[in-house]
Amino acid sequence: MTPTLNLTINGVPQQIALDDPRATLLDLLRERIGLTGTKKGCDRGQCGACTVLIDGRRMNACLALALSYDGAEITTVEGLATGETLHPVQAAFIAHDGFQCGYCTPGQIMSAVGLIAEGEAGLDPERIREGMSGNLCRCAAYAGITEAVLEATREMTSATGERESA
Amino acid sequence: MNRFEYTRAETLGAAVGAEGAFLAGGTNLLDLMKIGVAAPDRLVDISHLPLDRIEESAGGLRIGAMVRNADIARDPQVLARYPALAEALLSGASAQLRNAATTGGNVMQATRCSYFQDPLSPCNRREPGSGCGALGGVTRTHAVLGWTEGCIAVHPSDMCVALAAYDAVVEITGPGGLREVAMEEFHPLPDAEGAGAPSLSPGEIITHIRLPDPGPLARHGRYVKLRERTSFAFAIVSAAAALAIEDGVITEARLALGGVAARPWRCRKAEEALKGALATAETFARASELATDGARPSGDNAAKIVLAQRIAARALERAAAGTPDRLPALPASVFAGDDNG
Ligand SMILES: Cc1cc2nc3c(=O)[nH]c(=O)nc-3n(C[C@H](O)[C@H](O)[C@H](O)COP(=O)(O)OP(=O)(O)OC[C@H]3O[C@@H](n4cnc5c(N)ncnc54)[C@H](O)[C@@H]3O)c2cc1C
Ligand code: SF4
Ligand code: FES
Ligand code: FES
Numbered sequence: 001m002t003p004t005l006n007l008t009i010n011g012v013p014q015q016i017a018l019d020d021p022r023a024t025l026l027d028l029l030r031e032r033i034g035l036t037g038t039k040k041g042c043d044r045g046q047c048g049a050c051t052v053l054i055d056g057r058r059m060n061a062c063l064a065l066a067l068s069y070d071g072a073e074i075t076t077v078e079g080l081a082t083g084e085t086l087h088p089v090q091a092a093f094i095a096h097d098g099f100q101c102g103y104c105t106p107g108q109i110m111s112a113v114g115l116i117a118e119g120e121a122g123l124d125p126e127r128i129r130e131g132m133s134g135n136l137c138r139c140a141a142y143a144g145i146t147e148a149v150l151e152a153t154r155e156m157t158s159a160t161g162e163r164e165s166a
Numbered sequence: 167m168n169r170f171e172y173t174r175a176e177t178l179g180a181a182v183g184a185e186g187a188f189l190a191g192g193t194n195l196l197d198l199m200k201i202g203v204a205a206p207d208r209l210v211d212i213s214h215l216p217l218d219r220i221e222e223s224a225g226g227l228r229i230g231a232m233v234r235n236a237d238i239a240r241d242p243q244v245l246a247r248y249p250a251l252a253e254a255l256l257s258g259a260s261a262q263l264r265n266a267a268t269t270g271g272n273v274m275q276a277t278r279c280s281y282f283q284d285p286l287s288p289c290n291r292r293e294p295g296s297g298c299g300a301l302g303g304v305t306r307t308h309a310v311l312g313w314t315e316g317c318i319a320v321h322p323s324d325m326c327v328a329l330a331a332y333d334a335v336v337e338i339t340g341p342g343g344l345r346e347v348a349m350e351e352f353h354p355l356p357d358a359e360g361a362g363a364p365s366l367s368p369g370e371i372i373t374h375i376r377l378p379d380p381g382p383l384a385r386h387g388r389y390v391k392l393r394e395r396t397s398f399a400f401a402i403v404s405a406a407a408a409l410a411i412e413d414g415v416i417t418e419a420r421l422a423l424g425g426v427a428a429r430p431w432r433c434r435k436a437e438e439a440l441k442g443a444l445a446t447a448e449t450f451a452r453a454s455e456l457a458t459d460g461a462r463p464s465g466d467n468a469a470k471i472v473l474a475q476r477i478a479a480r481a482l483e484r485a486a487a488g489t490p491d492r493l494p495a496l497p498a499s500v501f502a503g504d505d506n507g
Contacts, residue, residue: 021171021209022169022170024196044197045193045197045259051262057265059263059265059266060193060263060266063191063192063196064192064266065211067211068192068213118261126495126496130397133260133261133396133398134262134263
């Protein structure tokens, strides 16, 4: 029997027939749904390139068995922008040169969105660096990434009127 | 990865006694399946079991086996009463992994080393009787306490080190009923042949971790972890310390080491020496020498014994200074920069 998986991906409910139980959420997104924004770096939880939000929490899609997340809401980098308007984290990565080759970038951006939602790092650069340590960048764009996350945090917390904790 | 049959257990009854491997967060099991080290025919998904709460229990806390590592670390009761546990969790893996990893999975993650992860190397743990590929090899991460020639790997969990220091108990349900084991003794030490007897029988499942009332230990708890980089790395050595101090005198002490053995290592002799002594740097230095009592290198790793002593002393000093109101930006780091307060 081919199990059917129900996932809401970037706001769109989808039914996916899964003939192989081995599919990770990463392979499902890239190979079956055609959303190739989410990247495969190590495929072992070590680099963060595959970071997506599962029910609002950042996780490594490469170590998430797709079947285990039946019913979940998934947000990928393709789901952040509203039409032509970039998400504040995306805009801040461009403004601060938060990348060079760009391979780690979708994972960095999704991780930053998750970090800001957690609300624990605030505007402390050290807490941001620590909170982003699950995302490696071979181009070492770390300085720009930290600046980008700082700016996006400012932008997003002042927009929602949340308390900023530095 | 091998093909397997997948089933999801909706109730504890459906999971207990089930044949196959339990899948929780999957961050260790799927990893080992990808490299061919684990190849179960059947996965029983327990991640949806209703064991996802942290509840009050006899003055302490009872943590469900499906609570995610990140959620334990930010629980206000854990932060207030078991701060070394929160700090240990935050020093482990990455934010993404902590969002997926479960309490039960963290305890049950494989005791492993790089030779274990290389199917071309002999490994008694992976293939009983094949020998230990690590002996005479690169051993800087291997054990200095409780090891045998059968296996010199360490259990890599940070969480378990703090749990052992706080006298946590593992609650297990199996086909034969309920049983409990102290965290400190849950992971088997290796025997001459290899891994030693498994901690769980087939079909047994961890349901909860129970923490007793910490009493005055609550205000003096810290975790310190030495790594090859500041964040997102396993411990070379680590230490969890919790103290009760009255008028400068230590009335109760807990000390456990990580990264040194196949289980979190409770340092009973050091604890005895601390009890009744003044909370001074000299006391902590003496106690940390006792902490590695019986240690011997399993290869080219004698440095770990000295490092473990220094990290133990650092953890005791930080614990004595009192748990900070907010955990440092770099949890458990030797660079946390808070040694003065
Ligand atoms: C890149 C990377 C870095 C890491 N760094 C660290 C680190 O610095 N410190 C650290 O402590 N850990 C670290 N880890 C390990 C991580 O903490 C574990 O992978 C995680 O805790 C496992 O939990 P899980 O729920 O994903 O377990 P799973 O992978 O689902 O399961 C692991 C094992 O436990 C069994 N199991 C799970 N739940 C139960 C239960 N309730 N009862 C009985 N058996 C059960 C499974 O059958 C399996 O054998 C790291 C992991 C990765 C991939
Ligand atoms: S130390 Fe243990 S896990 Fe590592 S190769 Fe030897 S037997 Fe295997
Ligand atoms: S691809 Fe998932 S963490 Fe590297
Ligand atoms: S921008 Fe190239 S890996 Fe990060």
